[in-house]
Structure formats: C-alpha cells, structure tokens
Amino acid sequence: MASSIPCGHFALAALVRAVPLRSGYLPEDRGLYADAKVLPMIVYLAGLRWLERAEALRRARAWLERFDLAGREDDRVDALSKGNQQKVQLIAALLHEPALAILDEPFAGFDPVNQDLVSRLFGELRDAGTTVLLSAHHMDLVEVIADCVLLLHRGCEVMGGTLDAIRAASGVTRRVRVTLAAPA
Amino acid sequence: MVGALVFSVFAGAGVLFTVITGEKTQRVTEAIVSAVSPQAWIDGKILGTSLFVLAYLVSYTIGLVIAFLVYGVLDGALPQLPALVTDPALGIVTVVFAALGVGFLGLIGDVDGWLFRFFALGIHMTGKEPSAREVWRWLRDT
Numbered sequence: 001m002a003s004s005i006p007c008g009h010f011a012l013a014a015l016v017r018a019v020p021l022r023s024g025y026l027p028e029d030r031g032l033y034a035d036a037k038v039l040p041m042i043v044y045l046a047g048l049r050w051l052e053r054a055e056a057l058r059r060a061r062a063w064l065e066r067f068d069l070a071g072r073e074d075d076r077v078d079a080l081s082k083g084n085q086q087k088v089q090l091i092a093a094l095l096h097e098p099a100l101a102i103l104d105e106p107f108a109g110f111d112p113v114n115q116d117l118v119s120r121l122f123g124e125l126r127d128a129g130t131t132v133l134l135s136a137h138h139m140d141l142v143e144v145i146a147d148c149v150l151l152l153h154r155g156c157e158v159m160g161g162t163l164d165a166i167r168a169a170s171g172v173t174r175r176v177r178v179t180l181a182a183p184a
Numbered sequence: 185m186v187g188a189l190v191f192s193v194f195a196g197a198g199v200l201f202t203v204i205t206g207e208k209t210q211r212v213t214e215a216i217v218s219a220v221s222p223q224a225w226i227d228g229k230i231l232g233t234s235l236f237v238l239a240y241l242v243s244y245t246i247g248l249v250i251a252f253l254v255y256g257v258l259d260g261a262l263p264q265l266p267a268l269v270t271d272p273a274l275g276i277v278t279v280v281f282a283a284l285g286v287g288f289l290g291l292i293g294d295v296d297g298w299l300f301r302f303f304a305l306g307i308h309m310t311g312k313e314p315s316a317r318e319v320w321r322w323l324r325d326t
C-alpha cells in the first residue's frame with residue numbers, strides 16, 4: 001500500500017492519528033501535563049487509545065517498575081528529572097503495544113545507562129514485530145539498533161538504506177579495531 | 185444575571201485561551217492529537233472549560249449566600265437575599281441559559297469549511313510561533 005508522509009512543518013501527530021490504536025507517538029521534548037501525576041497521566045493517554053483502565057494501570061505499573069520509577073506513581077510530572085519525564089513519555093507512547101512506534105528523539109535527556117536500557121528495549125520491540133521509526137543524533141546508538149538508516153539534510157535524503165549499504169556507498173571501507181592490553 | 189453570564193463567557197474564553205496556549209507550548213497537544221481528531225480535541229476543551237466556569241459560578245454563588253447569611257447573623261436580622269437565590273423561577277432560567285451557552289459554545293466548535301481546516305492546520309503545527317508570512321500561507325492553502 002502506498003502512503004505519503006505530510007511534510008513541511010507538520011508534526012507527525014497527523015500521521016500517527018491515521019491509525020491511532022496501532023501506533024504510538026513520542027513527541028520531542030515534553031508531551032505531558034506538568035502538573036499531572038505520573039500514573040494518572042499515563043493511564044489518561046492510554047485511555048485516549050481505548051486501553052481499558054484496569055489493564056492500563058497494570059501495564060503502567062509494570063513499565064514503571066522496569067524503568068526504575070516504582071514508587072513515583074503519585075509524584076507530579078514536573079517533580080521528575082528530565083530523563084525520568086522522558087521515561088514516562090516513552091511508557092505513554094508504548095503502553096497500548098502499538099504495531100508502529102514513531103519516536104522523536106527518544107534518547108534525549110537520558111544518561112548513558114538509560115540510553116542503553118532504552119536501546120535494548122527497542123531491540124525487544126523489533127524482535128516482537130513492532131516497527132520502530134525514530135529520529136536521533138546519537139549515531140553510535142543508531143548503528144547498534146537500526147535495521148535501516150535514513151540521513152537527512154534540510155528534509156532531503158542524503159543517504160539511506162542498511163548500515164552496510166551506507167558504508168559501501170560512502171566509500172568508507174576501512175575498519176580499524178583497537179584492542180587495549182592490560183598493563184603488565 | 186446578565187452580568188454573571190457576560191462574566192462567565194469572558195472568563196471562560198480567557199481560561200480557554202490560556203489552557204490552549206499553555207498546552208500547545210508544553211507540546212501536550214501533540215501527544216493528544218496523535219490519538220484524537222482536532223474536532224474532538226476542541227470539543228473537549230470547550231466542554232471542559234464550560235463546566236469549569238459553571239462550577240466556578242456555582243461555588244461563587246454559594247459563597248455569596250454564606251456571606252449574606254453570616255452578615256445577617258452578625259447584624260441581628262437576615263437581609264434580603266438577591267432574587268436569583270430565593271426565586272426558583274430565576275434559578276431555572278439561569279440553568280437554561282447556562283445550558284444554551286454551552287450549546288452555543290459547542291456550535292462555535294462545530295465550525296466547518298475553511299475556518300476549521302485552518303484551525304486543524306494550526307493544531308498540527310509544532311510548538312513554535314508561526315510568522316505572519318506562514319499564517320498567510322496557511323490561510324491561502326486552506
């Protein structure tokens with residue numbers, strides 16, 4: 001099926017809404033009410049995608065546990081650090097188990113430990129059959145998790161395809177491996 | 185009575201704009217319109233704001249009645265309560281007008297055609313403020 005992505009200044013929101021129950025969306029920066037509490041905020045956003053309340057609560061608790069946020073359910077969103085807010089946002093985007101997840105800068109605000117946690121999560125999602133479309137500046141992370149990469153400059157494709165194809169196209173074929181020996 | 189209506193409409197419009205601009209800059213709108221249509225979004229905003237202002241008016245009226253009663257007790261004699269509070273007919277008229285007001289606001293939200301397309305376009309834009317030129321281009325395109 002052919003489809004087109006509206007371009008220009010359009011937020012991806014319009015695209016995602018075409019299939020609201022099967023897709024999840026993570027906006028860049030915050031997309032949460034700053035004065036709302038963590039758990040009700042997640043359950044509310046899940047409700048917009050017709051997830052039952054009891055099920056949403058159950059899943060949200062499990063996700064919060066996984067992201068080290070257990071015990072913060074009743075905290076206000078703006079009381080959380082930037083990284084933790086990003087976690088809540090990510091949970092809200094994925095709670096209804098979308099088939100397509102569109103994530104705008106999902107690594108923003110995370111320290112290396114959590115970046116690793118999140119990139120492993122994306123790997124799991126992919127293995128479970130979820131299509132994850134994400135934008136990122138962290139090329140090292142992208143290299144590890146992405147099946148397909150699209151490099152853009154001012155909205156136009158510079159290079160695209162699998163990582164191997166990009167390597168081949170860019171002419172960079174030499175690989176340097178550095179091994180550090182333990183001091184004697 | 186009329187004063188209360190005018191007050192609630194203006195206060196409601198003020199609240200509505202504050203809520204919308206606040207939500208837009210926080211980019212919550214983006215997260216929400218990825219799940220519901222702009223029409224549902226604005227309907228919810230208008231309904232919520234109307235109920236909020238209604239609740240505000242009710243609590244304000246209750247406060248007023250209590251103030252009158254306290255004043256009456258302190259003064260030794262109950263003063264004349266305003267007709268709005270004592271006359272059931274006026275109370276009914278108030279409720280009917282409030283309901284009509286909500287319905288009218290709903291009609292505004294139901295605007296169809298180019299105006300709505302213009303609104304939907306604005307809702308889908310990201311948080312940054314558009315320049316005059318951009319607004320002109322949207323108007324032309326819709």
